Amino acid sequence: MQRKTNRERTETTRARLLEAGRALFVSKGYADTGTPEIVATADLTRGALYHHFPDKQALFAAVVETEAAAVAAEIEQAVPMTLDAVSALLTGGEAYLSVMQQQGRARLLLLDGPSVLGRARMDEIDDAHGNRTLREGLEAAMNAGALKPLPLDALTVALGAMFDRAVLALIDGGDLRDQMAVLGAVIKGLQK
Amino acid sequence: MQRKTNRERTETTRARLLEAGRALFVSKGYADTGTPEIVATADLTRGALYHHFPDKQALFAAVVETEAAAVAAEIEQAVPMTLDAVSALLTGGEAYLSVMQQQGRARLLLLDGPSVLGRARMDEIDDAHGNRTLREGLEAAMNAGALKPLPLDALTVALGAMFDRAVLALIDGGDLRDQMAVLGAVIKGLQK
DNA sequence: TTGCATACATGCAGCCTGTATGTTAATTAA
């Protein structure tokens, strides 16, 4: 009589590794978090970790991906679908600034992520989650004729960078009103 | 009869450590560069390194600072003082994109730098070099009435972020024309 | 039920960082 199927075991173990990894990565950063500490937090051994992930970096990538998905979900939830295109952009932007301030999300997704995984890998993750939302918003606005026609990918990247940087500025004591004034002015300047 | 004064020794040793560190940091990144390899490249021992720098991170910080200064100098040289404010911004921006593509400068200054040293420390360095140029350009443009009045610091940070991100996009195969189209449109949109 | 694969745990080897200690040469004091 079996207590647990292998599939269940794997699932819960992976979940606990991800949770423990997330907790430590956001609070202490990637470099200062050791695998012994991660598995201790998860009440496991390093054997389990290296059974489920090829290396520490792979666990980190999984954590980043999960977190990016969570951020994207929280934002989509915060933007009512009734808004016009430009308002949706601004509302989504403000939601992003708010959502990204939680815990060490900024360090995880904006500092360690690009450095550890590389910008190319990070782009893939962003494109699958956060940036996708932004691009769709921009595309809708351009199609509605509210924005000047511009290369969509480049525009997405540029605006995304501004919002990311605003998040970091806010964390380091920047003024929200100032940041939003600039972001708003840039978007306004791009309207037709 | 002395062959070398202590001051000279220190100076050349520090210079060689910085040079070796730079070469390795830009080509392999911070995490994958060990101090044994650095000192071997510099034909020294780890004793010398730890005599001149408290730790590996401090050497890295010194390398970053030196490189940031070099970038700033190259840009100022590329922008003729005869240009009007907005043209100077665009010219300087293009110079920045070009200058930052050398070697692994982007990784050093845009990826590893913020992650290893933290955004706050990195801001200090930027403010002393690259961002200073940008801020002065923006201030001049605003004072000349060419740009809408906006919080200067926030605007500097936002535009700087766009240019930084454009650099990374170009390295990963992005199209220069697209990037410049967006950057130009944003700046145009901020004109009065 | 019997053989294999899965899901781990344990133990090991190599590397790296930071520090403590030694040694030589330059600088200062007497």
Next chain:
DNA sequence: TTAATTAACATACAGGCTGCATGTATGCAA
């Protein structure tokens, strides 16, 4: 000038961490 001191390194060591290799027990499939 010479003795004492300090600076500039080199060498040796301790601790920790990563990745892999090996061991073990349990689910699973034939």
